[in-house]
Amino acid sequence: MSGKRFFAALLLAGAFSLAGCSASPGIVHPWVQEYEPGQGNVKGNVDVDKYTALGSSFAIGADAEGYAVFKDPQAAFEGLKENCGQGLALIQEEFVLGPIRKNDYAGYKIYGWQVTAGSQEEKAQARFVSSFLDIYENSFESR
Numbered sequence: 001m002s003g004k005r006f007f008a009a010l011l012l013a014g015a016f017s018l019a020g021c022s023a024s025p026g027i028v029h030p031w032v033q034e035y036e037p038g039q040g041n042v043k044g045n046v047d048v049d050k051y052t053a054l055g056s057s058f059a060i061g062a063d064a065e066g067y068a069v070f071k072d073p074q075a076a077f078e079g080l081k082e083n084c085g086q087g088l089a090l091i092q093e094e095f096v097l098g099p100i101r102k103n104d105y106a107g108y109k110i111y112g113w114q115v116t117a118g119s120q121e122e123k124a125q126a127r128f129v130s131s132f133l134d135i136y137e138n139s140f141e142s143r
């Protein structure tokens with residue numbers, strides 16, 4: 001193989017490798033039981049109705065350890081972007097963040113509670129973003 005072909009093959013392999021790195025995060029803690037506060041090993045007291053009122057993509061279950069997780073984290077994340085676009089934009093602008101991503105959301109979780117600008121609706125969405133991400137991360141974070 002000539003040097004140019006080898007270099008091109010190496011670049012192509014690297015591109016495929018990097019594409020895998022930016023893909024959706026793998027679910028480490030899937031839902032395996034219904035989330036009913038006070039029942040069995042369920043931890044916390046998440047207001048499930050607050051989330052499901054926004055749509056079925058926000059359905060909450062519990063993982064094997066009893067922590068609240070979205071039954072379909074990918075659908076929930078897409079639902080967040082659809083339902084809270086103004087709040088996301090407010091957080092992004094006020095705290096100079098890059099776009100939210102499925103595996104890059106820490107700044108949004110931290111700063112959503114802290115917004116000071118925007119309308120009441122935008123602020124409410126920003127606060128919801130932080131509470132959403134508290135649950136969303138449960139599917140992916142190591143404990």
